[in-house]
Amino acid sequence: MGRIVVDVMLKPEILDPQGQAVARALPRLGFDHITEVRQGKRFVLTVDGEVTEDDLAQARDAAERLLSNPVIEDVVSVRAEASATTGATSEASATSGASA
Amino acid sequence: MRIGVVTFPGSLDDRDAIRAVRLCGAEAVSLWHADDTLHDVDAVILPGGFSYGDYLRCGAIARFAPVMDRVIDAATGGMPVLGICNGFQILCESHLLPGALIRNDHRLFNCIDVRLVVENTATPWTRDFGRWQEITIALKNGEGGYVADQRTLDMLEAEGRVVFRYAGSNPNGSYNAIAGVSNERGNVVGLMPHPEHCVEEGFGPSTDGRGFFTSVIAALAAGTGLEVRQ
Numbered sequence: 001m002g003r004i005v006v007d008v009m010l011k012p013e014i015l016d017p018q019g020q021a022v023a024r025a026l027p028r029l030g031f032d033h034i035t036e037v038r039q040g041k042r043f044v045l046t047v048d049g050e051v052t053e054d055d056l057a058q059a060r061d062a063a064e065r066l067l068s069n070p071v072i073e074d075v076v077s078v079r080a081e082a083s084a085t086t087g088a089t090s091e092a093s094a095t096s097g098a099s100a
Numbered sequence: 101m102r103i104g105v106v107t108f109p110g111s112l113d114d115r116d117a118i119r120a121v122r123l124c125g126a127e128a129v130s131l132w133h134a135d136d137t138l139h140d141v142d143a144v145i146l147p148g149g150f151s152y153g154d155y156l157r158c159g160a161i162a163r164f165a166p167v168m169d170r171v172i173d174a175a176t177g178g179m180p181v182l183g184i185c186n187g188f189q190i191l192c193e194s195h196l197l198p199g200a201l202i203r204n205d206h207r208l209f210n211c212i213d214v215r216l217v218v219e220n221t222a223t224p225w226t227r228d229f230g231r232w233q234e235i236t237i238a239l240k241n242g243e244g245g246y247v248a249d250q251r252t253l254d255m256l257e258a259e260g261r262v263v264f265r266y267a268g269s270n271p272n273g274s275y276n277a278i279a280g281v282s283n284e285r286g287n288v289v290g291l292m293p294h295p296e297h298c299v300e301e302g303f304g305p306s307t308d309g310r311g312f313f314t315s316v317i318a319a320l321a322a323g324t325g326l327e328v329r330q
């Protein structure tokens with residue numbers, strides 16, 4: 001069983017009210033060196049077997065068409081996580097830069 | 101005159117939209133999200149609500165409902181389509197309208213009456229209004245901030261496609277105080293406020309919402325949209 005991780009962030013020029021709300025709460029907890037927070041989304045897609053190049057291509061397509069809205073968001077990475085069965089912990093594939 | 105109102109899982113205002121259509125003199129036709137036909141309607145309304153629980157992004161999942169393929173085809177062919185609130189979000193996710201709606205800048209849910217200026221009366225949904233007429237209708241949403249890149253905003257302004265603009269204070273941080281826009285052809289219009297809640301005396305702040313429905317009925321009677329009936 002393989003996993004593909006897709007990270008989506010609001011474009012830098014789009015206002016992020018949720019991130020702002022988090023940023024305003026941080027100083028109350030003593031985290032006073034953080035000047036800005038941007039909140040994004042992570043999707044973990046599971047496929048049968050090892051993650052193939054075809055799986056990654058499909059994930060990139062899904063990321064562009066459904067998981068993100070290109071008007072306001074960027075797909076910042078689409079990458080395979082190493083299979084748990086191999087015991088490896090490193091990530092298998094570099095970021096795709098799909099919409100950068 | 102048959103005006104379809106689509107119900108998605110989580111739609112809230114489909115019944116009010118149907119009632120508004122009937123009160124203004126047209127036949128209302130319920131369309132189901134899983135339909136793959138528009139049942140011979142002459143125009144379509146995508147109502148407000150929280151389709152698919154607003155999961156992922158507002159309107160993002162509804163955009164791929166089977167009925168939306170038919171709506172997109174019809175809209176591209178010139179059929180009048182109105183998106184209200186969640187319906188506006190669905191039209192933006194479908195790329196029938198430019199831009200997107202994000203969380204209100206103050207992060208609070210709005211449930212207020214708003215004043216709008218009608219800036220474009222050439223659409224089938226606004227022809228019964230006067231240009232620059234001010235109307236008052238209800239606004240109720242958490243993600244009503246209209247955003248688009250500067251190039252798109254400039255294009256909308258230059259082409260007169262800002263159909264409605266908030267008068268007075270901006271209730272949600274919408275860029276350029278935009279409350280509603282149209283596509284290039286003008287047949288597809290979306291807005292965040294709710295005309296369907298403002299069609300009867302004693303309910304809502306005005307009956308200004310009637311103009312949306314009487315407009316499209318008049319437009320259809322004049323032939324606009326009938327040629328693409330399907």
